[in-house]
Amino acid sequence: MGSFLSNFNVNVGGPVIAIAGLVGTVVALAMVMTWGSRFPRTILLSFAWIMSVTLIFVVPDSRIVQNFAYLFLLHFDLLDWKVFNQVFCIVGGSIWGATAIAYFRLTKDACGNCGRNDANEVSLVKGAQWGKWFTYMAVIMALPYGIVRWAWALGIPLGTTNLSMVGNEDIVLVDTILGGLCIGGGILTLGLIQRWGVIFPRWCLFLAGKQIPIWFVVVPAILMSAIITITGIKLSPQFIYMIVNGSINHENWGEFVPFLFWLPWGISLGIATLAYYLRRRGRCKHCGKL
Known part of the structure; x- marks a missing residue:
């Protein structure tokens, strides 16, 4: 089904996922806590965007669109925990993307709601x-x-x-x-x-x-x-x-x-x-x- 991670061994994948989760917790807290200002803004943003892209575009495979299409055929036999896990990853990646955008706006003195400021108004x-x-x-x-x-x-x-x-x-x-x-x-x-x-x-x-x-x-x-x-x-x-x-x-x-x-x-x-x-x-x- 086009998975990039089909040969990812559990002995490697497990620790990688655990470490990414722990580091992600620290990064997320750094974005909203005062002590987070000690970290370079670029590092925090880069990690957030890497997590977003990885969870949305690297982890899932074509079973997502396959099962979405089959919903219209009332065919649910291919839905399993692996597919649901991919959905959770997409949701998590979307949250990381939203987090990166919010943090970028905060550190650029842009509106937290729309992201507008005098510098980007014309270009958008x-x-x-x-x-x-x-x-x-x-x-x-x-x-x-x-x-x-x-x-x-x-x-x-x-x-x-x-x-x-x-x-x-x-x-x-x-x-x-x-x-x-x-x-x-x-x-x-x-x-x-x-x-x-x-x-x-x-x-x-x-x-x-x-x-x-x-x-x-x-x-x-x-x-x-x-x-x-x-x-x-x-x-x-x-x-x-x-x-x-x-x-x-x-x-x-x-x-x-x-x-x-x-x-x-x-x-x-x-x-x-x-x-x-x-x-x-x-x-x-x-x-x-x-």
Whole structure:
């Protein structure tokens, strides 16, 4: 499943995890206690970001996205403690990331709520203007996997000679749903730059015309960006190697190549979501900056 740590021996992994936890406790306390000022700011921030990246992008593997997709098929047989542990790691990594951001704002005399100060105000607004291009990129990157899966559901052997994967009555529904998740996700991504991504459209009944809460969009978009990026990071090296050694060819590319679009899909979705947040966050209630 693309795990980077599948051969990590327990005799090594156990002490490493224990030491990282103990050091992390000290670092976290140093960020909020007065005696923490004795430590160089760069060391504390570096440790926090390393922990965040490790827990979110190194520890989990593609079972995260696999089980997320299977939830829509009401298939829970693959959920086990290893998958739940990966979810806990992602949550922990997110907390470390939030901790790093909060500490950075504190030490830069920026607003603790929004992170704005006079130095970064212009650069952040200018960066948000790039959001539409990353949104379009995210939409395009979401399509290849969905198109291949829908083709198989319709009985079209796109990119494969394995006919057991094409038009099989047992997996047509699976292909339809998995393909629909990607294509539907791509369509929803357009909402990051469309009016219906800010105001509930008319078909939303009693919600029609009301403003969409910013976190109603940002939270699931960031979550999906992380899941997709994790899968891309874990599977892309394997499939690139298979292309180089000839294991992937015109007879089976549909089974592997679409996954190569997931890493740029996840990254571009994350940047597009950040731009959406910067455009919509409005005036900060704490510092008053717009």
